[in-house]
Amino acid sequence: MSKNIKLTIIPVMLCFFAMGFVDLVGIASNYVKEDLALNDSTANIFPSLVFFWFLIFSVPTGMLMNKIGxxxxxxxxxxxxxxxxxxxxFGETFTIMLISFSLLGIGNALMQTSLNPLVSEVIGGSHLASTLTFGQFVKAIASxxxxxxxxxxxxxxxPSFGLGWRVLFPIYMFIGVLASLLLGVTSIKEEKIDGKPSTFSECLKLLGKPIVLLSFLGIICHVGIDVGTNTTAPKILMERVGMTLxxxxxxxxLYFIFRTIGCLTGSYFLRVIKSKTFFLISITMMALSMVGMFIGDSKIELYVAIALVGYGNSNVFSIIFSQALLSVPDKKNEVSGLMIMGLFGGTIFPLLMGFASDAVGQVGAVAIMAIGVIYLFTYIKNVKQ
Structure with a gap:
């Protein structure tokens, strides 16, 4: 890697760290639930609201990139x-948190749609998947x-300055400002868009390509399981073991620690073994995790299950995203927008899990995530190399 690329990749990776801010919604929704005395269905509105904006803003962001870069x-x-x-x-009212999480979702939709293709300007070809995975490793540190x-x-x-658990907001805000300044002064040469930029309908038509549609559904399941575990893991321990929040x-x-380890080791494994083989191993770990969270009733069993899904789910996004991006190389911005729109799975899964857990306990929430794992097994045949 040349010195220029190394200098460019530093602010880009700091942006990946800022991308991880969105994952604070999992633990934040649990604290808001406790502070405002909400039930699971209402509390799960927060993570669902964050990821709702991916449905609205992802494809338009792909079009915006064609205009402003x-x-x-x-x-x-x-x-x-x-x-x-x-x-x-400035406060923790229901309204403030709704607005905050909405803006967090909008910002993250813009970032995830644009940052991944920006990486392809710096690192391309066969190293793209491993570089995206390293970016996910950096993101997981923030998570x-x-x-x-x-x-x-x-x-x-x-020292929390009277903010309590909300002290994490100003800390992450400072890092966000730093990422903005460093990226702003970094020169990145972007490829010119040939021809007329795609319209909204032309972007959606790309879902007519089987690999793009199947990858889109895969992203929905990956993010649904990610946000679902992030939100539900503490609730399972509170229900089964009687732990405090x-x-x-x-x-x-623990989930994000093993996601971080998975991303770090995955960036190596994806260079030395076939993507399909590593994807199969990852999904098998996730399936074992679902069994553990479904029947586990001790702290150790549940910790092992959470660790398994953390590691298993860590490289799914990068593999699926790179497969989709490389399948339509002349429409990277548009495909990126569609893939990030799949993060809408972070809205669908928590809502369904909230209703299921209110009805039958956290085992219902795990059953919803297991459906996503089953779909990812069917995606394996689409992974090349």
Whole structure:
């Protein structure tokens, strides 16, 4: 890797860290549920609302990139994210949190749609999947730090300035500002778009390509399981083992710790073994995890199950995304928008899981996630190499 590429990749990877801010919604929704005395169905509105905006903004963001470029779109996403992190500093009312999580979702939709193609401008070809996976590793660091910062703030083990668990918002906001400044001064040469930019309907027509549609559904399942585990893991421990929320918050961190390990090791494995083989191993781990979360009744069993889904789910996005991106190389922006629209799975799954858990307990939520794992097994045949 040349020195210029190394200097460019640093601010890009810091943007991946900022992309991980969206995962604070899992632990945040649990604290908001407790503070505002909400039931599961109502509390799950927060993660669902965050990912709802991916349905609305992803494809238009792909079109926006064609007009203003990928770097400027990433910068816009960072600004929206910074504003979303500013609001909770002023209070924790239901309305403030709804607006904050909505802006967080909008900013993340802009970022995920534009940042992944921006990486392809810096690192392309056969190394794209492993580089995207390393980006997911950096993103996962922000994800697993969030529950710890919230927990420490809630327990007053760090100065929280009267914010309690909400101290994580100004901390992440500062990092978001830093990412904006560094990316703003970094020069990235972007390829010119040949011909007339695609319209909204032309973007959606790409779903007519089987690999694009199947990849879109795969992203829905991956994100549904990701957000579902992020939100539900502490609840399972509270229900089965009788842990308090502050103690059970470790489950969310455990999930992201193993996602981080998975991303780090995955960026190596994807260079030395076939993507299809590694994808099969990953989905098998996720299936074993669903069994563990379904029948496990001890802390150790549930921790193992959470670790398995964390590692197994860590590379699914990168593999599916790269398969879709490389399948239509002349429409990267449009395909990226469609794939990120699949993050709408983070809305569908938590809503269904909330209703299922209110009806039959957390085992119902696990059953919903298991459906997503079953679909990912069917996707294996579409992974090339």
């Amino acid at each position: 990928r770097k400027k779109t990433v910068l816009l996403s960072l600004i929206v994210t910074i504003v979303s992190l500013l609001l909770p500093i 697993f730090m969030a529950p710890y910062i919230a927990m420490w703030g809630a327990m007053a083990t760090i 502050n103690d059970a918050a470790f489950a969310t961190s």
